[in-house]
Amino acid sequence: MTKTPKGRALGSALRQARQDRDLTVRAFAAQLGRDPGVLSRWETGERTPKPEHVAQILTSLGVNGEQYEEIIQLTYGANDPNWVATTLPAQRQQLAAFIEFEQNATKILEAAPLLIPGLLQTSDYTRALMTEARIPAGELATRVAVRIGRREVITRNRPARFTALVGEAALRQIIGSRELVAAQLRHLLETARRPNVDLRVFRFDSGWHPALEGPFHLIETDDATVVHLEMRNSALFLHRDSDVRAYRQAAERALDTAMNPVESVKLIRFIADSMEDGNER
Numbered sequence: 001m002t003k004t005p006k007g008r009a010l011g012s013a014l015r016q017a018r019q020d021r022d023l024t025v026r027a028f029a030a031q032l033g034r035d036p037g038v039l040s041r042w043e044t045g046e047r048t049p050k051p052e053h054v055a056q057i058l059t060s061l062g063v064n065g066e067q068y069e070e071i072i073q074l075t076y077g078a079n080d081p082n083w084v085a086t087t088l089p090a091q092r093q094q095l096a097a098f099i100e101f102e103q104n105a106t107k108i109l110e111a112a113p114l115l116i117p118g119l120l121q122t123s124d125y126t127r128a129l130m131t132e133a134r135i136p137a138g139e140l141a142t143r144v145a146v147r148i149g150r151r152e153v154i155t156r157n158r159p160a161r162f163t164a165l166v167g168e169a170a171l172r173q174i175i176g177s178r179e180l181v182a183a184q185l186r187h188l189l190e191t192a193r194r195p196n197v198d199l200r201v202f203r204f205d206s207g208w209h210p211a212l213e214g215p216f217h218l219i220e221t222d223d224a225t226v227v228h229l230e231m232r233n234s235a236l237f238l239h240r241d242s243d244v245r246a247y248r249q250a251a252e253r254a255l256d257t258a259m260n261p262v263e264s265v266k267l268i269r270f271i272a273d274s275m276e277d278g279n280e281r
Helices: 005-020 025-032 036-044 051-061 065-074 088-103 123-132 137-149 168-172 178-191 241-257 261-277
Strands: 082-085 107-112 161-167 197-202 216-220 225-230 235-238
Touching (some): 005 036, 005 051, 005 082, 005 088, 025 036, 088 216, 088 225, 088 235, 107 241, 161 168, 168 197, 178 197
Antiparallel strands (some): 082 235, 107 216, 225 235
């Protein structure tokens, strides 16, 4: 059975709960009276345990309350190819799964027509964006730290190959202040020098392209490719081959429409200079 995003998330949650108790797979399997290989496959998402098996695992580990309920909810629809998250607990679970996919990625493509891609944001840009979006003050520092921490996937040894398709609107949209955005654009120029980063810009006059229909992530790992879509009150993972193929085709069309990396860097530098001069054009 092919691993699904939700099945992986369930397995990851079970693995984390076990590791939090400092138990090895073999020791915990003996405690449960189960085959270690079965438990391992559940934790990797290769097989999906039944709700009663998950309940047994969580009870044995002493997991209860909100954490218990959230993990149990992951068992329902875990084998479905598409994972829709519409509640806050489900969105938290999906964000954790998204970050895990991202950190294990070999290739990431992000189409971002209106905002700077998360992996390329400065902390000041992220903070201003979240402040203007009215993220609760008590959550702000943690959310900024999580987003900035995600950048490690493109800066570490053996980084993921990252293709960013950015709309000209994202470069010109004032978030916080012109000075802040100018600094963000300078950061883009620095990041674009990395050999694993391919930064492309859609000009306003580029005509129609698939990214105008909305932002999306296409994430490839060694054993899977998934699409992630984020809306205001929900998020969606697509895993089915036909859905992934449709977004691969959209990405190819978008790449054909965007400027090449050299032209893109020139435009970003021009906009940054204009903002710093106070004479935006």
